[in-house]
Every structure is written in structure tokens, then in C-alpha cells.
Amino acid sequence: MTKKVKHTATELKVYEMLTENTGRHMLDSGSAYGRHWERNQKVPIEIFKAQEPVYYRAKCYREGDLEMNVTKSLFHHLVDNLDYDKHYDDIFQRYIKLDDA
Numbered sequence: 001m002t003k004k005v006k007h008t009a010t011e012l013k014v015y016e017m018l019t020e021n022t023g024r025h026m027l028d029s030g031s032a033y034g035r036h037w038e039r040n041q042k043v044p045i046e047i048f049k050a051q052e053p054v055y056y057r058a059k060c061y062r063e064g065d066l067e068m069n070v071t072k073s074l075f076h077h078l079v080d081n082l083d084y085d086k087h088y089d090d091i092f093q094r095y096i097k098l099d100d101a
Contacts, residue, residue, distance in 0.1 A: 007045060010084040014075055015045045048075040 007015075019040045053076035057069040 005046065005049075007049075008079075008084075009086065010082055011045065011049065011079055013084040014078045014082070015048060017078075018048070018075060019043075048073075051075065053077075053080075 051073045053073050055071045055073075057071075059067045059069075061067070
């Protein structure tokens with residue numbers, strides 16, 4: 001039996017944002033290999049959550065120079081720094097629809 005993991009409202013909203021169709025433009029890159037949102041649509045939220053929050057890579061050159069690369073997961077960065085509040089989102093959604101009336 002698999003244990004069902006509950007996701008926070010913030011995690012679900014960030015996941016929705018990262019997999020949202022942002023459209024296409026003729027100057028966009030990624031048409032041959034897929035845009036990020038297209039690739040992300042195939043990835044379940046559990047994979048985003050399981051990613052390492054920060055990835056470090058070091059490369060040492062012959063001359064003794066060291067190159068460090070640090071990559072932070074966008075999913076983890078947003079989840080760690082944002083709080084989704086449905087109440088205020090509802091107020092915002094009503095506000096942006098005022099122009100349509």
C-alpha cells in the first residue's frame with residue numbers, strides 16, 4: 001500500500017505555475033527540444049519535491065583554478081520563499097476582472 005502525500009497549497013500553486021502553458025512565439029528557443037513548461041508537464045509534483053534543493057558542482061583545472069557552479073531548484077526556491085493565500089488570491093482575481101465588466 002502506498003502512502004498518499006499531502007501537498008501544501010503553496011506547493012500545488014508553484015507546481016501549477018511551473019507547468020502552465022505560456023504559449024509560443026517565433027523567436028522562442030526550445031521548439032525542437034520542448035519548452036520548459038512542456039517538459040515540466042510530464043513531471044509529477046513528487047519529482048519536483050524530491051529534487052535536491054541546491055546542487056553544487058566543482059571543476060578543477062590544470063593550472064589549479066577552481067570553478068564552482070551552484071544551482072538552486074526553482075520549485076524549492078519559490079516554495080521556501082512564498083506563501084499562497086487563497087483568500088488574497090480570490091480578492092486579486094475579482095480585482096482583475098473589474099476591467100472586463
